[in-house]
Amino acid sequence: MTLDLIIGITIFLTTIVLFYYLFGVDVTKTEEEDAASALIEGLTGNEYFKDGELDSTELEALAGMNCTTMRDFFDTNKNICIYATDNNGRIVELEDKVAIGCPGIEVQEGTICGEE
Amino acid sequence: MNQRDAFFLLLSSPLLILIFLITLHASFAAIPYGITIGDTNFTCGANDSICPSDYVNCEACTDDTTGDTGAVADDPDCCEDNACGWSCTDAGVVCGDSTNEYSKDETDSEGDSVDNGGEEDCNGSGCTTEEVIDDENNPACVDTYYNGTDTLGYDYTYNCADDGVLYHPYTYTSNLCQHDISCHDTEGDGDDEVCDEGNWHDPDESETYCDAAGGTWTTGSSTSDTFNDDYDGDLTNGYCDGDDGYYVTGAVLAETYRGSTSCEAAEDVTISIKDMSDTTIVYDSDTTEYSSSWSYETFTCQSGNEVGTYTVTLAPGEYYLVAEKDEFNTVTRSIDLSTMTDDETLDSFWIYYSADCQSDCTKNDRICYAECEGVNDCTFPSYEGTSVATYCDGLRKGYRYTLTEVTDETDNSVEGYEVSCCNNEPESYTRDYFTAEDVVTNCVENIISRERTVLVNGELLTLHFVLFSDPKYEKEGCEEYEDFRCDVYGDAFC
Numbered sequence: 124m125t126l127d128l129i130i131g132i133t134i135f136l137t138t139i140v141l142f143y144y145l146f147g148v149d150v151t152k153t154e155e156e157d158a159a160s161a162l163i164e165g166l167t168g169n170e171y172f173k174d175g176e177l178d179s180t181e182l183e184a185l186a187g188m189n190c191t192t193m194r195d196f197f198d199t200n201k202n203i204c205i206y207a208t209d210n211n212g213r214i215v216e217l218e219d220k221v222a223i224g225c226p227g228i229e230v231q232e233g234t235i236c237g238e239e
Numbered sequence: 240m241n242q243r244d245a246f247f248l249l250l251s252s253p254l255l256i257l258i259f260l261i262t263l264h265a266s267f268a269a270i271p272y273g274i275t276i277g278d279t280n281f282t283c284g285a286n287d288s289i290c291p292s293d294y295v296n297c298e299a300c301t302d303d304t305t306g307d308t309g310a311v312a313d314d315p316d317c318c319e320d321n322a323c324g325w326s327c328t329d330a331g332v333v334c335g336d337s338t339n340e341y342s343k344d345e346t347d348s349e350g351d352s353v354d355n356g357g358e359e360d361c362n363g364s365g366c367t368t369e370e371v372i373d374d375e376n377n378p379a380c381v382d383t384y385y386n387g388t389d390t391l392g393y394d395y396t397y398n399c400a401d402d403g404v405l406y407h408p409y410t411y412t413s414n415l416c417q418h419d420i421s422c423h424d425t426e427g428d429g430d431d432e433v434c435d436e437g438n439w440h441d442p443d444e445s446e447t448y449c450d451a452a453g454g455t456w457t458t459g460s461s462t463s464d465t466f467n468d469d470y471d472g473d474l475t476n477g478y479c480d481g482d483d484g485y486y487v488t489g490a491v492l493a494e495t496y497r498g499s500t501s502c503e504a505a506e507d508v509t510i511s512i513k514d515m516s517d518t519t520i521v522y523d524s525d526t527t528e529y530s531s532s533w534s535y536e537t538f539t540c541q542s543g544n545e546v547g548t549y550t551v552t553l554a555p556g557e558y559y560l561v562a563e564k565d566e567f568n569t570v571t572r573s574i575d576l577s578t579m580t581d582d583e584t585l586d587s588f589w590i591y592y593s594a595d596c597q598s599d600c601t602k603n604d605r606i607c608y609a610e611c612e613g614v615n616d617c618t619f620p621s622y623e624g625t626s627v628a629t630y631c632d633g634l635r636k637g638y639r640y641t642l643t644e645v646t647d648e649t650d651n652s653v654e655g656y657e658v659s660c661c662n663n664e665p666e667s668y669t670r671d672y673f674t675a676e677d678v679v680t681n682c683v684e685n686i687i688s689r690e691r692t693v694l695v696n697g698e699l700l701t702l703h704f705v706l707f708s709d710p711k712y713e714k715e716g717c718e719e720y721e722d723f724r725c726d727v728y729g730d731a732f733c
Contacts, residue, residue, distance in 0.1 A: 155687045159706045163689045170542050176694040179637030190727050201706040208701045213670040227710035229679035
């Protein structure tokens, strides 16, 4: 095996690694971003959000949704978790829940999203 | 006949006798027990064994024609006019139901005891063959019968025909009613009717029949199906039974809350169709039921077509339609169906919440009112001696009102007491500063957050929508998400 061949293989492998490192993550992340953008845009036509206001009945219904129902409600195939903060950035419970929606992430002191 | 045949007959004779006896017994058994509505009626003192069971108390019968002493079983003497007080020989009188026998215990035609109330105890078995059913749709014992010309026997109020008339077994050419010969209150007036001649016949209105065309009772002579039919052309659903008209269907919507422009299905609304000149007259009524697919109209006040539907049966005419439900204002609409020639669907209408104070201290408009204190079970709690009504008055229901709050500088958190308006109990709370970066994400990848400012119960809050991939339960510390895919995607992923 010649030195040229070794260098060539090394360059090739390095390029492959760099390609996936630089673009692979971004491709996945773009998918999430697209879903998030679509969700926000979809709020204007959403049954509960189109008037820019959540009343007690709507909030209660939203907080009562499980992961599957909430994904359907917001028409997304991504897992979704919703939490609220006041104008000081402090978290405000929604119907006695720190966050509502799908489990998978923890919000504030180990509370899993969707749990009371 | 040879010796062998004779021997065979001799041996089989017990069997032949047995068969003969069974046949004989069956022929007698075919005679219906109880009282027959028709030509034959049991009378006392004959061979029907309907003599008083307390004959033993008759020490002597004055008209003792049979030569016995006193009274014995099946003693026809005891059913004659005699010292025992029985008077059962009148034609058509059934032993046990005669007014003369009211105070006596008796035995009926089936050998069952008859109480001294005068009602024959048929236990249903005998009466079923008579095809007479009482007011409660049970086989009835008949204490009177009608032979087509004269009323014979005695009336008994428990029978269907309260005027004392009971009807023949229905053998008329029309078979419309033969499948249902029980008593029905087809007019809904508390007075039962029976089926006769293929029509519902009100015993209280002699020889009156339902005139389907007008939906009124009139003297009728025809028993043809056409004459008796209803507007709907369905002969199976009764006559003059409220279906003397077309089906009229409609839908009711309710405002989501008072003052709202959105609407929802109005369920459990009582719909009454009333006479325009005398509203005490109600032709028909119904209660609305939920329907998710009202196809007659489309609505802009809701995303679906959810309504409360009702159906009434009406003849052509003009009516008032009255819709009533608790917490709502009563709606009265005039409906003109005078040209109706077929089933009809009416336009939907709304019902609106009343402005009365409710138990949640709103006036059905999701606004809290201090003035509702003490009205219709509205009670505001107190916080440190002050009624919550003071704080919540005029705020949206569900508004989070901060009663007291203290900031903890060390961890930048706040704690205090708040009340969820209108009249919930004050609760303590702790609130920490929090951003999307603080979300713990070691079990998921590709997490992204978007924010939207929204009024939540009248309070401006920032809602954070966090999207993320499925958690990987294989990772250390993520075992609790093992059932995630099963829960979200179904059994195929379990």
